[in-house]
Amino acid sequence: MPATPVRTRKPIDWWRWAGRGILAFLLIFTALPMAWMVITSLKTQLAALQYPPQWWPEEVTFENYLRLLSPNNAIGHEFLQYFWNSLYVSILSTVLGVVVAVPAAYAFSRFRFPGRQALFFSVLLRNMFPAVVFLMPLFLMMKWLGLVNTHGSLILTYLTFGLPLSIWLLKGFYDNIPPQLEQAARIDGATRFQAFFHIVMPLSSPGIIATAIYAFIMAWNEYVYALTFLNSKEMLTLPVGLQRFFAEYATDWPGLMAASFIMSVPVVVLFLVLQKYFVRALTEGAVKS
Template sequence: MTTFAQKQSPAVRTTPDGARRSPAQKPRRRPKERLAKVVIIVLLLTGAAFAAFPIIWMASSSFKPNTEIFAYPPQLITSNFSFDAYITILTDPAKVRFFINSYVVSLAVTALTLLVAILASYAFSRYEFKGKRPINMIIVSIQAVPPITLLIPFFGLMVVLGLYNTYQGLILTYLVFTLPYAIIMMTGYFNTLPKELDEAARMDGAGPLTVLWRILVPISIPGIVSVGVYTFMIAWNEYLFALTLTRTEDMRTVPIGIQLLMGQNSYEWNEMMAMSILGCIPVLILFLFFQRYFIGGMTAGAVKS
């Protein structure tokens, strides 16, 4: 029969060496385990510092006078701290135009890529049709083609179509490189969604497009956001085709604008660094704002087994 004292006292356990301890007492970590943890933390911090140093130096250089960039010994924190480089860029209409062009092209490419990729991926994932396999092979094969090999053909094509030095020319060119990846990724994501969702919606009278936009798309937000962020980064950072398919400065994008700061006789290093920092901000905002959507598992429990 259990006594009152036994009910009130916590259960006592014994360790392998015969010592008695209560459940609240956690086993002490061995010195080797603690040392291994410290070593791992030090290695991770070293790697993070190594990766972050170029960005820190770029940000520091953007606040320095141009004559102090290559001062010896180098100084990470300058005594002549100034926002002159940022003010010069943000008050120059020609340089602001670089950012406007990049935003227009990148947002348009991202929106069109997602629209076409969602529709195409839904067809590849849910339907069987003639030529499905060859089309899939072509889409995968496009990913293996080096973009530089298509530079001259695209240049000639845009000139013939009258799209040289236009937004439409850049957008259509970028779609060729962003759509295959987007279709492959979205098709794989749709394949992970149970087809019982489609069947349940059709039993309620929903059509194919209703099933896609009202059922599948909302629960595919993680995949859509991942593809969208990747597409935006490709269009935002692209240099080669933006240089080749545009002629006038009012059509140049941010990567070309940074290169134009490299003058014939002198380089505006502080302005180049400032424009690089401003060019990184959109991508950083995307990751900070949409990082919660990268977590999968939104379909867990959607269908009862």
């Protein structure tokens, strides 16, 4: 009879288990504040101030959400106004950023001209400094242009801050698209613009979507410039409008948490819907083939 093979126990991959443990810790570290935010938004003001705090309230209420989403009361009217202001500024700055970043990145990727490398790295130079450094110069410039207390000042500012990384990301993506595809289209009679629009644009759609996600999130969450440039209550964006829940003697913590949760919903939904394009753009645009 043939000898029965001896089964050897597979050694434990400690590095893999250590990685899983670190990922589990990071998941808990990031999910716990979100869970506490949602739970607090379902509490009454008295339950939110209770000590020691309770993880799950004895009385669950959706009054905070109904109050914020109802335009018939003062708080709901203001909150919805801030929400639409943020949506308007974020969408417009995202669209303009993509419109400017796409041809700029394509030019850096395909054309060779004197000072190309120096100009490309000078575009990235702005990201080496904190955004708050440019606060007063940009405020004086917007005041000179007559754009203070207008959404145009925020759109121009977000466009300026989002362009460097958008151009860098898209350039890396265009570098991975073989130029022979455009040359073949040119041989068939297409112009450079037609080759770019019909060949390069569809292939670079994941990179464009990733750039749009980045620009939208940056504009949606920005606080300092919106606080400085806007001084009218009707013009405020959502991050600045959240301070309305902070009173002199008491803070409406359930209302603040409900507003913060509603504010996070568009970004989360946008990222979940377009996640595959975002990951594909980062992986394909990061390594030049």
